[in-house]
Amino acid sequence: MRGRFAIAALGLTEQGIRLGRSDRDLRGDAVERALREAGLERDAIDGYIHCWGEREDLRYLGLSPNFSWALSCGGATPTAGILAAIGMIEAGQAEMVACVYGIAPTSGYIPGVPDLKSIGAHSYGYPSLYGMMGAASAHALHARRHIHLFGTTSEQLGAVAVTQRAYAAVRPGTTGYGKPITLADHQGSPMIVDPFRRLDCCRDTDGGVAILVCKADRARQLSPNPVYILGAGMGQNIANWHKGVPYDHHDNIAPAKARAFAQAGITLADVDMAQLYDPFTISVIMQLEAYGFAPEGHGGPFVAEGGNGPDGPIPTNTAGGQLSGFYATGFTPIIEAIVQLRGQAGAGQLKKADIALCSGHGLNAGVQNSWNHATLLLGNQP
Amino acid sequence: MSIDLAVIKKLGGDHLDLSFWEGARRGELLLHRCGICGKHYWPASRCVEHGGTDMAWVPASGRGTVHTYTIMHHAYAPRMAPHVPYCVAVLKLEEGPFFHTNIVDCPMEGIHVGLEVAVRFEEDEVSGLTLPVFAPVA
Numbered sequence: 001m002r003g004r005f006a007i008a009a010l011g012l013t014e015q016g017i018r019l020g021r022s023d024r025d026l027r028g029d030a031v032e033r034a035l036r037e038a039g040l041e042r043d044a045i046d047g048y049i050h051c052w053g054e055r056e057d058l059r060y061l062g063l064s065p066n067f068s069w070a071l072s073c074g075g076a077t078p079t080a081g082i083l084a085a086i087g088m089i090e091a092g093q094a095e096m097v098a099c100v101y102g103i104a105p106t107s108g109y110i111p112g113v114p115d116l117k118s119i120g121a122h123s124y125g126y127p128s129l130y131g132m133m134g135a136a137s138a139h140a141l142h143a144r145r146h147i148h149l150f151g152t153t154s155e156q157l158g159a160v161a162v163t164q165r166a167y168a169a170v171r172p173g174t175t176g177y178g179k180p181i182t183l184a185d186h187q188g189s190p191m192i193v194d195p196f197r198r199l200d201c202c203r204d205t206d207g208g209v210a211i212l213v214c215k216a217d218r219a220r221q222l223s224p225n226p227v228y229i230l231g232a233g234m235g236q237n238i239a240n241w242h243k244g245v246p247y248d249h250h251d252n253i254a255p256a257k258a259r260a261f262a263q264a265g266i267t268l269a270d271v272d273m274a275q276l277y278d279p280f281t282i283s284v285i286m287q288l289e290a291y292g293f294a295p296e297g298h299g300g301p302f303v304a305e306g307g308n309g310p311d312g313p314i315p316t317n318t319a320g321g322q323l324s325g326f327y328a329t330g331f332t333p334i335i336e337a338i339v340q341l342r343g344q345a346g347a348g349q350l351k352k353a354d355i356a357l358c359s360g361h362g363l364n365a366g367v368q369n370s371w372n373h374a375t376l377l378l379g380n381q382p
Numbered sequence: 383m384s385i386d387l388a389v390i391k392k393l394g395g396d397h398l399d400l401s402f403w404e405g406a407r408r409g410e411l412l413l414h415r416c417g418i419c420g421k422h423y424w425p426a427s428r429c430v431e432h433g434g435t436d437m438a439w440v441p442a443s444g445r446g447t448v449h450t451y452t453i454m455h456h457a458y459a460p461r462m463a464p465h466v467p468y469c470v471a472v473l474k475l476e477e478g479p480f481f482h483t484n485i486v487d488c489p490m491e492g493i494h495v496g497l498e499v500a501v502r503f504e505e506d507e508v509s510g511l512t513l514p515v516f517a518p519v520a
Contacts, residue, residue: 121458124394125393125394126393126394126395126425126482127470128393129393129509129511129513130470130482130483130484131454131457131458131462131465131468131470131484132452132454132458132470132482133458134458137454137458137470141450141472142450144450144451144452144495145495148450148495190455192455192456193452193453193454193455193456194452194453194454194455194467195452241480242430244474244478244480246480247450247472365394366394367394367424367425367480367482
């Protein structure tokens with residue numbers, strides 16, 4: 001697996017609140033940008049994976065590929081899309097697959113679910129009878145367990161928000177650009193879904209992204225700085241449900257991590273940055289533990305001491321993540337990994353940026369919090 | 383009046399769940415049990431060991447402990463509007479399964495992981511279902 005496939009191009013639109021553009025416009029723009037970057041004509045795209053659950057797209061984008069799929073597993077979808085793209089290339093069905101995402105919830109465009117006002121307001125089946133609505137409530141159940149088991153504090157959750165805002169504050173194009181916050185700001189923000197305050201939660205944003213996935217030798221012809229897929233893995237939290245510990249774990253990370261690192265042939269010490277799916281602050285703390293950057297139960301003190309900061313042992317969500325950057329589902333981590341691996345992060349460029357760990361999770365089944373977790377290892381060398 | 387299957391489907395369930403909601407209407411908390419190994423499940427499931435050959439709805443004790451919870455500071459469901467802030471808890475029932483519910487008859491600051499609770503039933507005018515809710519054991 002390692003280094004045989006690559007991301008040849010990244011097409012990234014503006015990302016932000018109330019852009020006033022439709023989701024299709026954003027996807028179309030993202031595809032055009034990716035094609036321009038790779039110097040390709042649109043007929044070069046012979047596989048199309050829409051990283052969202054909606055069927056109609058191609059005619060709006062002017063594409064005519066061999067196949068068009070809609071993939072939907074929430075924040076794990078971009079990695080699932082890359083794996084599906086690799087599978088189709090390996091099976092001889094395509095050579096250049098576009099994995100595309102674009103939504104505009106703050107402008108009234110959530111593809112496939114026109115009645116949904118916010119992607120953070122999903123209803124989760126039977127628990128909705130009890131007033132449990134929205135992704136914040138689902139994640140709060142994990143946060144409460146972490147607080148109960150390890151004494152994690154609201155201030156430690158706040159440390160994640162403050163550190164990530166500091167990254168975003170110096171990164172143009174993020175929602176937090178030029179707007180640093182303090183721990184006092186976090187503690188003063190209203191309680192929304194206990195233990196989450198407003199500054200523990202990310203916001204919906206509008207934006208589009210397209211990546212072009214192909215064989216590594218083709219990517220080298222098209223790009224001076226292809227980003228190589230080193231390894232990937234998936235895990236499903238239903239296994240933890242059956243074991244009675246779904247809330248003690250953020251996701252079922254162990255099998256995803258093991259497969260990804262085995263494919264890449266690397267260890268945790270080789271990873272220069274973590275780009276973690278972070279709709280809520282607890283997500284960062286629990287993933288830093290599950291991946292092994294911090295000992296179990298010590299994620300809170302780890303972030304309070306700046307372990308996730310630019311000078312810490314594992315710089316994490318270096319453009320502000322979803323909390324302070326923008327929410328582009330599981331593409332938020334992948335985009336920043338690409339930017340860092342290419343050395344294009346400007347003032348936020350890490351000194352060493354050769355291998356990135358990205359994550360994503362999603363498609364909560366409802367009662368069981370049985371969402372998928374995806375691990376993706378990317379590098380600037382095969 | 384029978385349970386409306388359309389309501390159950392909208393909540394992610396199917397005909398296998400009807401017995402549970404019929405039980406709740408009678409004031410009984412039921413769990414789905416594998417007759418081969420005795421493991422209890424909720425909602426309707428196939429046993430991870432033995433499949434669906436011997437699954438049946440059986441009465442539960444109606445007691446459990448708070449495993450985790452959140453306190454909602456906005457009325458995300460119309461039924462809850464008069465009750466903000468309200469608690470959504472996941473219980474570990476005595477028989478083993480987790481169960482999402484509201485903790486009632488308890489101040490929010492009295493709720494904690496490990497709190498022992500017992501079932502009671504409330505009518506939900508919005509869904510037309512009878513909901514098992516839980517209150518602290520006296």
